[in-house]
Amino acid sequence: MKINKNIIIICICGVLLGVTGCDDYLDINTDPNNPTVAPLDQLTSKIQKDAADTYNSGDFWMANFLGVFTHQIVVREESDQYGLSTGSNFISNSWSKLYLTNTNMNSLIGTATEQGNMIYAGIGKIMHVDAFSKAVDIWGDIPYTEANQLGESIIAPKFDDQVQIYTTLFALLDEAIANLKDETAENSLTPGGDDLIYGGDVDKWIKAANTLKLKMYNNVRLYPELFDAAAVNALISEGNLISSLDEDFEFKYASALAPEDERHPLFAAEYGGGQITQYISPWFYEIMMGVNPTSYFTTIEDPRIPYYWFNQLTGGELAQNPIDYHDPNTDFVSIRFGSLSDGRDSGQRGSGTMVGMYICGGRYDDGMGSPDGDLGSSDGTGVAPFQYINYYERLFIEAELMQAGVVTGDASAKLREAVVAAFAKVDDIAENNGSSQSIPTLSGTTEVTAYIDDVITLFDAATADQKMEIIMTQKWIASFGKFTDQYNDIRRTGYPVLANPNGTNEYQIDAGQNSDGALGDPLLDSETTLGRDYPISIYWPANEINTNSNAPDQKQQSIYSIFWDN
Structure with a gap:
């Protein structure tokens, strides 16, 4: 895969395209060797x-703090304890990237439509719907109908109503499907290798669009003015949805470093950086280890652990510095959400547990520890996908809809299908990782079969509310790294249960590493705290609020809700 860097962005002045900007376009010559609109x-x-980058993890992207808010990642920076400033680079970078990308989306859709190349137009619309439905899910009201309209002299676009945007996106998705099916279109140009997702396979794009529609309907299922049960049932009964691993809607990062870095951005940041910034949450760790008493999966250890993170230490080694959370039985080293301990801020580049193969193309944990000191860029490939929507997610959505009584069906059987597919996805990523390591297959093993059977046994014996919690917690585990989707799930359903630093008996591993370097300090509840409410939406960027005369007053994150939020 080679990404051509010479893409023309129509306007490059101002902080945001069409949102804040200059009075006039820069002069662009009309030399045919330098066209004002890039080829399709x-x-x-x-x-x-x-x-993919807009909603991914890496250097200063939004998913960095959403991973903290969904309690799979812990950081020392401001997003700990749900902290976030209006001027956060994480917010402004993703906002700017969204609207810069939308300029190219508009160009693709408009040019393709004018030329009669409707397959390209349909693909552009699907990408647009995915990007802007996520934006509404995160921010609520945003500039939409007037965004990216500098050519119309709109430099202060209004913020559109979030419900109306979602309504428009549903209609646009229908247009995209119609474009892809249009047999009367000229389609003198059709996508092939330039389509880095499906290689120009129209049938797969239609399935992706239908599955995206199902996902969006599930998001709004508690908002009756927009939810359409008949449409949901039709989508499921027709079955033209993502139905296998090879139909997953995802962008595949690669291992190339030149002419530009094509590795997963989280891998580049963590394995190539001078310090660990994204620690694995001990809350997530203890749930997967089967020791968290608030979880239904107590005593059930998850076989995906070595695929999800890598322990640099081995054999009970001590961390290089005092550390907040250290399990000597597994050599897991991290920090707690809301920690106040002395070890919270100690550097652990050579001993901290790192994000692994599944989420970013890092190293599979073979139990041997770091092969050559601190893990670096040579200890993984960076080959892992950004998962827009995939097969296991579709199955979890259907299990949720069945359990909620929206559609008929056996939620237990659908949950089993979803968990089986989730394990298969781990194998798929491992198989395509390009690692020199020998990474074992999970699916069909005794351990995986027993784990799935145990989950279903718990589900079948549970109450209705407990069943929903089990579905959503299993989806949360399976979708490690899909932080935007997890953030939606948590707000819509209230599950999974999140860590509460102000509670008691929060963590079960009682073996911190004290200031003398020895293991044994108890993990005290008094060493964690939380002084903020959960953010049910995210701040608009400060530069947008301050420079757009049509922007609303800045929100309170714990009060301003998304329309579908329960």
Whole structure:
């Protein structure tokens, strides 16, 4: 995969395209060797990568703090304890990237439509719907109908109503499907290798669009003015949805470093950086280890652990510095959410547990510890996908809808299908990782079969509310790294149960590493705290609020809700 860097962004002045900007376009010459609109193939590749980056983890992207809010990642920075400033680079970078990418989306859709190349137009619309439905899910009201309209002299676009945007996106998705099915279209140009997601396979794009529609309907299922049960049932009964691993809607990062870095951005940041910034949450760790008493999966250890993170230490080694959370039985080293302990801020580049193979193309944990000191860029490949929507997610959505009574069906059987598919996804990523390590297959093993059977046994014996919690917690575990989707699930359903630093008996591993370097300090409840409410939406960027005369007053994150939030 090679991403061409020479994509023309129509306007490059101002902080945000069409949101804050200059009075006039820069002069652009009309030399045919430097066209003002990039070719459709270049636009398509660029859009697919940039849309993935917008909502991914890595250097200063939004998912960095959403991983903390969903309690799979812990950091020392401001997003700990749900902290976030209006001027956060994490917010402004993703906002700016969204609207820059939308300029190319608009160019792709408009140019393709004018040329009669409707397959390209349909792909552009699907990418647009995915990007802007996520934006509404995160921010609520945003500039939409007037965004990216500098050519119309709109430099202060209004913020559109979030419900109306979602309504428009549903209609646009229908248009996209119609474009892809249009047998009368000229389609003198059709996507192939430039389509880095499906290689121009129209049938797969239609399935992706239908599955995206199902996902969006599930998001709004508690908002009757927009939810359409008949449409949901029709989508499921027709079955033209993502139905296998090879139909997953995802952008695949690669291992190339030149002419530009094509590795997963989280891998580049963590394995190539001078310090660990994204620690694995001990709350997530203890649930997967089967020791968290608030979880239904107590005593059930998850076989995916060595695929999800890598322990640099081995054999009960001590961490290089005093540390907040250290399990000597597994060599897991991290920090707690809301920690106040002395070890919280100690550097652990050579001993901290790191994000692994599944989430970013890091190292599979073979139990041997770091092969050559601190883990670095040579200890993984960076090959892992950004998962827009995939097969296991579709199955979890159907299990949720069945359990909620929206559609008929056996929620237990559907949950089993979803968990089986989730394990298969781990194998799929491992198989395509390009690692020199020998990474064992999970699916069909005794351990995986027993784990799935135990989960279903718990589900079948549970109350209705408990069943929903089990479905959503299993989806949360399976979708490690899909932090935007997890953030939606938590707000919509209230599950999974999240860590409460102000509670008691929060963690079960009682073996911190004290200031003398020895293991044994108890993990005290008094060493964690939380002084903020859960953010049910995210601040608009400060530069947008301060420079757009049509922007609303800044929100309170714990009060301003998304329309579908329960």
